[in-house]
Amino acid sequence: EAAVTQSPRNKVTVTGGNVTLSCRQTNSHNYMYWYRQDTGHGLRLIHYSYGAGNLQIGDVPDGYKATRTTQEDFFLLLELASPSQTSLYFCASSGSKNTLYFGAGTRLSVL
Amino acid sequence: QQKVQQSPESLTVSEGAMASLNCTFSDGTSNNFRWYRQHSAKGLEVLVSIFSDGEKEEGRFTAHLNRANLHVSLHIREPQPSDSAVYLCAVSSSNNRIFFGDGTQLVVKP
Numbered sequence: 001e002a003a004v005t006q007s008p009r010n011k012v013t014v015t016g017g018n019v020t021l022s023c024r025q026t027n028s029h030n031y032m033y034w035y036r037q038d039t040g041h042g043l044r045l046i047h048y049s050y051g052a053g054n055l056q057i058g059d060v061p062d063g064y065k066a067t068r069t070t071q072e073d074f075f076l077l078l079e080l081a082s083p084s085q086t087s088l089y090f091c092a093s094s095g096s097k098n099t100l101y102f103g104a105g106t107r108l109s110v111l
Numbered sequence: 112q113q114k115v116q117q118s119p120e121s122l123t124v125s126e127g128a129m130a131s132l133n134c135t136f137s138d139g140t141s142n143n144f145r146w147y148r149q150h151s152a153k154g155l156e157v158l159v160s161i162f163s164d165g166e167k168e169e170g171r172f173t174a175h176l177n178r179a180n181l182h183v184s185l186h187i188r189e190p191q192p193s194d195s196a197v198y199l200c201a202v203s204s205s206n207n208r209i210f211f212g213d214g215t216q217l218v219v220k221p
Contacts, residue, residue: 004154031207033209041213042199042212042213042214043199043211045208050207059112090154090155092155094209097143097160098143098145098203098207099145099157100145100155100157100201100209101157102154102156103154104153105153105154
């Protein structure tokens with residue numbers, strides 16, 4: 001069955017720490033997305049990509065880098081984590097019809 | 112930039128009673144509309160997609176779209192306690208950008 005798998009599921013780091021969130025999809029989709037979800041803000045788009053090597057800036061990109069190494073793999077990098085980046089992070093993929101298929105989420109705490 | 116607003120913020124209904132959720136959007140060129148459900152900070156699952164004015168039914172879930180009024184709604188027939196979740200409206204245009212509302216928290220009481 002097609003799936004979007006995120007790792008880790010939970011992560012705790014300290015302010016200034018370096019964090020990488022991983023996402024792999026087996027949907028053969030071109031588009032992949034990173035969202036963060038916070039109470040009162042809903043889902044906000046950080047970065048997205050429409051293929052290996054491509055990166056597009058979302059609505060809340062500050063403090064985040066992303067890299068799409070293959071069609072399957074999309075990474076989100078926090079190089080100097082801050083407490084404001086404590087959040088629930090979702091990865092998703094979509095094909096041509098814009099239906100998003102989400103991973104189970106990564107809960108990140110920055111102390 | 113597209114603005115997507117959902118109402119109400121929270122809704123409590125009794126098991127078996129119809130639940131109706133609303134979503135308004137600001138970009139009249141939007142052509143892709145979906146409703147997603149999210150149980151307790153878990154991943155989202157798509158319930159129904161609609162692309163033209165009118166209604167689209169998927170099991171107990173029916174979406175109504177009126178693009179002239181910039182409005183899309185979701186109606187849940189015979190809701191059950193297991194339908195208690197956050198419901199999110201997603202709107203996109205031809206540029207593949209997808210915008211979400213903040214969600215409606217639905218509670219279905221037995």
